[in-house]
Amino acid sequence: MSFEVIQRDKNTRARLGRLKTFHGEVSTPVFMPVGTQGAVKTLSPEEVEEVGAEIILSNTYHLFLRPGQEIIKKGGGLHRFIGWNKPILTDSGGYQVFSLARLRKIEEDGIYFNSHIDGSQYFFTPEIVMEVQKALGSDIIMPLDICLGYGASYWETKEALEITLRWLKRSIDYKENSNMETQLLFGIIQGGFYRELRKEAVERMLDMELPGFALGGISVGEPKDKMYEITDYTVSLLPEEKPRYLMGVGAPEDLVIGVSMGIDMFDCVLPTRLARHGVFYTKTGRRNIKNAQYKEDFSPLEEDCDCYTCRRFTKAYIRHLFLQHETFSYRLLTIHNLRFLFRLMENIRRSIREGRLEEFKKEFLTQYLANDRENRLEKEEVWNKLLI
Amino acid sequence: MSFEVIQRDKNTRARLGRLKTFHGEVSTPVFMPVGTQGAVKTLSPEEVEEVGAEIILSNTYHLFLRPGQEIIKKGGGLHRFIGWNKPILTDSGGYQVFSLARLRKIEEDGIYFNSHIDGSQYFFTPEIVMEVQKALGSDIIMPLDICLGYGASYWETKEALEITLRWLKRSIDYKENSNMETQLLFGIIQGGFYRELRKEAVERMLDMELPGFALGGISVGEPKDKMYEITDYTVSLLPEEKPRYLMGVGAPEDLVIGVSMGIDMFDCVLPTRLARHGVFYTKTGRRNIKNAQYKEDFSPLEEDCDCYTCRRFTKAYIRHLFLQHETFSYRLLTIHNLRFLFRLMENIRRSIREGRLEEFKKEFLTQYLANDRENRLEKEEVWNKLLI
Numbered sequence: 001m002s003f004e005v006i007q008r009d010k011n012t013r014a015r016l017g018r019l020k021t022f023h024g025e026v027s028t029p030v031f032m033p034v035g036t037q038g039a040v041k042t043l044s045p046e047e048v049e050e051v052g053a054e055i056i057l058s059n060t061y062h063l064f065l066r067p068g069q070e071i072i073k074k075g076g077g078l079h080r081f082i083g084w085n086k087p088i089l090t091d092s093g094g095y096q097v098f099s100l101a102r103l104r105k106i107e108e109d110g111i112y113f114n115s116h117i118d119g120s121q122y123f124f125t126p127e128i129v130m131e132v133q134k135a136l137g138s139d140i141i142m143p144l145d146i147c148l149g150y151g152a153s154y155w156e157t158k159e160a161l162e163i164t165l166r167w168l169k170r171s172i173d174y175k176e177n178s179n180m181e182t183q184l185l186f187g188i189i190q191g192g193f194y195r196e197l198r199k200e201a202v203e204r205m206l207d208m209e210l211p212g213f214a215l216g217g218i219s220v221g222e223p224k225d226k227m228y229e230i231t232d233y234t235v236s237l238l239p240e241e242k243p244r245y246l247m248g249v250g251a252p253e254d255l256v257i258g259v260s261m262g263i264d265m266f267d268c269v270l271p272t273r274l275a276r277h278g279v280f281y282t283k284t285g286r287r288n289i290k291n292a293q294y295k296e297d298f299s300p301l302e303e304d305c306d307c308y309t310c311r312r313f314t315k316a317y318i319r320h321l322f323l324q325h326e327t328f329s330y331r332l333l334t335i336h337n338l339r340f341l342f343r344l345m346e347n348i349r350r351s352i353r354e355g356r357l358e359e360f361k362k363e364f365l366t367q368y369l370a371n372d373r374e375n376r377l378e379k380e381e382v383w384n385k386l387l388i
Numbered sequence: 389m390s391f392e393v394i395q396r397d398k399n400t401r402a403r404l405g406r407l408k409t410f411h412g413e414v415s416t417p418v419f420m421p422v423g424t425q426g427a428v429k430t431l432s433p434e435e436v437e438e439v440g441a442e443i444i445l446s447n448t449y450h451l452f453l454r455p456g457q458e459i460i461k462k463g464g465g466l467h468r469f470i471g472w473n474k475p476i477l478t479d480s481g482g483y484q485v486f487s488l489a490r491l492r493k494i495e496e497d498g499i500y501f502n503s504h505i506d507g508s509q510y511f512f513t514p515e516i517v518m519e520v521q522k523a524l525g526s527d528i529i530m531p532l533d534i535c536l537g538y539g540a541s542y543w544e545t546k547e548a549l550e551i552t553l554r555w556l557k558r559s560i561d562y563k564e565n566s567n568m569e570t571q572l573l574f575g576i577i578q579g580g581f582y583r584e585l586r587k588e589a590v591e592r593m594l595d596m597e598l599p600g601f602a603l604g605g606i607s608v609g610e611p612k613d614k615m616y617e618i619t620d621y622t623v624s625l626l627p628e629e630k631p632r633y634l635m636g637v638g639a640p641e642d643l644v645i646g647v648s649m650g651i652d653m654f655d656c657v658l659p660t661r662l663a664r665h666g667v668f669y670t671k672t673g674r675r676n677i678k679n680a681q682y683k684e685d686f687s688p689l690e691e692d693c694d695c696y697t698c699r700r701f702t703k704a705y706i707r708h709l710f711l712q713h714e715t716f717s718y719r720l721l722t723i724h725n726l727r728f729l730f731r732l733m734e735n736i737r738r739s740i741r742e743g744r745l746e747e748f749k750k751e752f753l754t755q756y757l758a759n760d761r762e763n764r765l766e767k768e769e770v771w772n773k774l775l776i
Contacts, residue, residue, distance in 0.1 A: 037708070037709065037712045037714055038705070038708065038709070039709055039714050039716045041714065041715070041716070042715050042716060043716065044716065044719075045700075062712075066708065066711065066712060067683070067704070067707075067708040067711075071683065071684055071704060071708070074684055074686070075684075075686050075702060075704055075705065076686070081702075081704070081705055082705060083700050083701055083705070295455070295459065296459055296462055296463075298462070298463050298464070312433075312471050313471055314463060314469075316455070316459060316463055316469070317426070317463065317469055317470060317471070319455075320425070320426065320454065320455040320459075321425065321426070321427055323454065323455075324425045324450075324454055326425055326427050326429065327429070327430050327715040327718065327719075328427045328429070328430060328431065328432065330715065331432075331715075
């Protein structure tokens with residue numbers, strides 16, 4: 001298990017890489033679709049593979065609550081339980097405890113929280129979270145961390161970072177004594193939107209011999225320019241030879257921009273969640289299938305898309321099914337959105353290989369932005385800066 | 389387009405047949421899964437084909453309301469619109485007008501009804517219903533009829549039958565003058581649970597040169613013994629050389645019993661609807677995946693089932709997904725239930741071919757009944773009579 005940088009882009013920090021895990025290799029930069037409960041919503045494992053996924057993410061918090069890691073362990077581990085034999089990354093539950101659970105109480109030892117399902121109380125420690133992920137048997141695992149929202153004060157952020165770093169050490173210790181050699185434990189860099197805290201986080205993690213770095217506490221309510229700025233800054237501090245994972249980020253524009261900043265891994269619920277709200281991606285921005293203009297539109301979602309949905313069905317049919325709440329339409333839109341992102345990632349990797357990522361980025365963002373009426377001005381300003 | 393009886397069972401009225409339609413041939417006895425809105429709920433056309441379907445049913449009433457037959461016609465007809473290139477049967481909307489719509493008013497010319505979706509008023513005449521099905525381009529079409537519930541009086545049933553028969557004549561006339569040669573118009577036999585009305589219906593339909601007969605007004609709230617009795621009686625009146633279609637019936641036991649009474653075609657929402665409620669078929673009766681006994685059950689829904697679901701996933705995983713409202717679980721259960729029924733139909737056809745349908749029927753019913761705690765006594769009584 002290792003990470004290898006295969007090629008570096010000359011104009012940006014982007015790179016092509018190869019991440020080796022116990023369940024196989026992954027070409028980076030990579031997007032990881034999210035299978036929160038152990039299934040990428042509406043899809044079969046075969047469909048997830050067909051759209052181009054090489055690795056999926058699953059949520060430790062959700063699987064811990066339901067069905068519980070013991071059942072998954074008895075079922076042969078997460079891969080076998082869910083019928084997915086390629087790599088799986090599980091998060092630490094830290095983000096979910098802060099975004100979903102209620103009545104949290106942070107102590108030095110761990111976090112008390114109440115389940116978002118039935119309110120019952122649980123306690124997460126770094127060790128428990130490692131134990132859960134050991135039972136799941138995921139290939140890449142995450143340590144428990146404290147994830148704050150945008151707007152947290154410097155001192156609050158600093159204190160949270162201190163605890164997060166102590167928990168990371170405890171996670172490493174647990175892993176070393178628990179026969180977890182087949183699992184890669186990444187470090188999560190916190191520090192909010194304070195450069196010096198991010199710097200401190202990275203510096204204190206550099207000698208921990210971590211196989212990869214995740215950027216946490218990003219995309220937590222901040223404006224896009226702040227997100228890009230702190231991502232760019234944080235990546236600049238990281239060693240070249242380790243993979244960098246930007247957690248919870250995956251809008252099409254963010255993939256292109258993130259890669260050019262040197263990010264290797266992304267995950268996001270956006271493509272799958274938007275699909276279930278009728279939203280589909282096109283090269284010229286997002287569209288909604290509910291729109292009356294598609295009522296008699298017998299063309300595919302995207303004319304030159306190679307996905308199952310676009311090869312087989314028309315907008316008029318998908319719109320009809322969607323308006324009638326037929327779940328097959330959610331599947332069709334999910335397949336298209338994921339395929340859109342995976343084709344985007346393929347184009348990104350090809351552009352790096354051919355030394356023309358900058359051109360691709362400009363072309364893609366210009367076209368994707370062209371019809372984006374939402375936040376157009378805000379985005380234009382940010383992007384114009386990025387396009388310089 | 390024609391129907392051919394290939395082989396007759398010596399002990400029962402069952403027969404093997406071949407029904408030729410414009411979009412291909414169908415082996416009978418056949419079960420038709422229901423795609424109410426133009427999709428068998430949760431499934432892709434490929435999945436519907438993979439479980440063994442040769443023909444599907446779609447609902448004229450629903451497609452008329454949404455998206456409307458004009459859109460489907462512009463989209464190239466129903467087959468093309470929904471991506472299913474095999475035969476399609478559409479019903480007449482009569483049953484839906486009586487079971488779903490509100491504020492119905494029957495007149496000699498047709499039925500006024502209010503949409504179950506938004507209450508807006510519509511008017512169905514035999515001609516309109518034919519016109520809609522012409523636009524859909526379905527292979528087997530049904531005439532508008534009046535479908536009464538169990539308990540309707542003799543005189544009410546007789547009057548409804550008279551109108552139904554006049555509407556049938558108007559449907560035939562419309563079809564003959566409308567370039568609908570590729571579509572087969574079946575007659576619907578009404579007459580409730582009154583033998584003499586069923587007899588009258590059949591006698592008056594015999595000289596209409598219909599390519600097939602549907603038994604309507606059955607499975608409308610009556611006890612099982614009444615259902616079997618009137619089905620058996622009605623089939624006994626029908627000509628040997630025409631296909632017989634028992635509308636809206638498709639529980640496993642009813643398929644076996646119906647075939648032995650001489651039924652060639654069935655449709656039912658039960659296998660797909662039950663799946664979405666967690667119910668799955670097994671040879672020893674229905675089960676519910678929510679049951680706690682499946683919590684750590686890492687075996688497939690049925691040990692020797694050849695469906696995608698059983699080849700790939702365990703009860704514990706499907707149960708977990710179902711309890712978390714993951715729509716993939718509805719798909720998995722739907723695939724299993726349909727495959728169960730199609731395998732049952734394959735076994736039924738093989739048994740007829742090998743001259744041992746009676747033995748198969750006894751074996752199947754005895755096993756399927758064995759663990760059926762619901763209505764066990766009622767069913768046992770009915771079945772014991774049927775097993776004699």
